[in-house]
Amino acid sequence: MAPGAPSSSPSPILAVLLFSSLVLSPAQAIVVYTDREVHGAVGSRVTLHCSFWSSEWVSDDISFTWRYQPEGGRDAISIFHYAKGQPYIDEVGTFKERIQWVGDPRWKDGSIVIHNLDYSDNGTFTCDVKNPPDIVGKTSQVTLYVFEKVPTRYGVVLGAVIGGVLGVVLLLLLLFYVVRYCWLRRQAALQRRLSAMEKGKLHKPGKDASKRGRQTPVLYAQCWTTAEAPKLSVRRRPRGWGSLARIRNSG
Numbered sequence: 001m002a003p004g005a006p007s008s009s010p011s012p013i014l015a016v017l018l019f020s021s022l023v024l025s026p027a028q029a030i031v032v033y034t035d036r037e038v039h040g041a042v043g044s045r046v047t048l049h050c051s052f053w054s055s056e057w058v059s060d061d062i063s064f065t066w067r068y069q070p071e072g073g074r075d076a077i078s079i080f081h082y083a084k085g086q087p088y089i090d091e092v093g094t095f096k097e098r099i100q101w102v103g104d105p106r107w108k109d110g111s112i113v114i115h116n117l118d119y120s121d122n123g124t125f126t127c128d129v130k131n132p133p134d135i136v137g138k139t140s141q142v143t144l145y146v147f148e149k150v151p152t153r154y155g156v157v158l159g160a161v162i163g164g165v166l167g168v169v170l171l172l173l174l175l176f177y178v179v180r181y182c183w184l185r186r187q188a189a190l191q192r193r194l195s196a197m198e199k200g201k202l203h204k205p206g207k208d209a210s211k212r213g214r215q216t217p218v219l220y221a222q223c224w225t226t227a228e229a230p231k232l233s234v235r236r237r238p239r240g241w242g243s244l245a246r247i248r249n250s251g
Helices: 012-024 154-232 241-250
Strands: 030-034 037-041 046-048 050-053 063-070 077-083 086-089 099-101 112-114 123-130 140-147
Antiparallel strands (some): 046 112, 123 140
C-alpha cells in the first residue's frame, strides 16, 4: 500500500449490518415431514403422508411434488405435482392411473394414495413443498415395502407387550389399594369397638357398686330373718305335757 493511500478495510457500519443479517435475522427454512417407512400388501392401497411447517402463511402459490426412486434404482422420476390449486398426475410411469390426491393445503397436508400395490412399487418416495416466499428447505423421504401379506411390525408387538405388562401392573396396584382400604376400614371398626368396650368397663364398676350399696340392707335383712328366725321361735313343749295339763284342769 502506498503512503497516503486510503484504507481499504471495511467500515464498522458495514460489519454490523452484515452481522445482523446473518446472525440476528436468520432465514426460516421450510420443514417437510413424512413417515420413515410404510408397508402394504399386494393389491391393496397405501397412503403416503406429507406435511410441512413454514414461517409464512399458506400461499396461493403453494406446490407439492412427489418423486419416486425404484428399489435399487439411481434416478428419481416425478409422479405427482400439485400447483395453483390443481393436482397433476404425470402421464409416464406405472403410477399414472393409480395415484389419488387426498391432501389439503389449508391444513398443510400434501398426502397421496397409491392404489393396487404391486411388488414393483417398492422404492423411495420423496415429498417436496414450496410455499412462496418460503421455498428453501429439505425434502422428506418415505420408503414403501410391498408384501404378499403385511407383516406385524416389531414396534407393534413390543407396544402390545408393554401395554399388557402395564395393564397387569395397574390391575395389581388397584387390587392392592382395594385390599388395603378394606383392611384399614376393618381395623378402624375394630378399634372403635374396642374403645366402646373399654368405655363400658370404666362405667360398669360404678354402677355395680351403687347396686351393691342399695342391695346390702336387703341381703342383710334376708340373712338375718332366715338365720335368726329359728332361734326366735317358741320352744316346743315336752311330750305328755298337754295330757298332764288336762288332768290338772279336770281335778
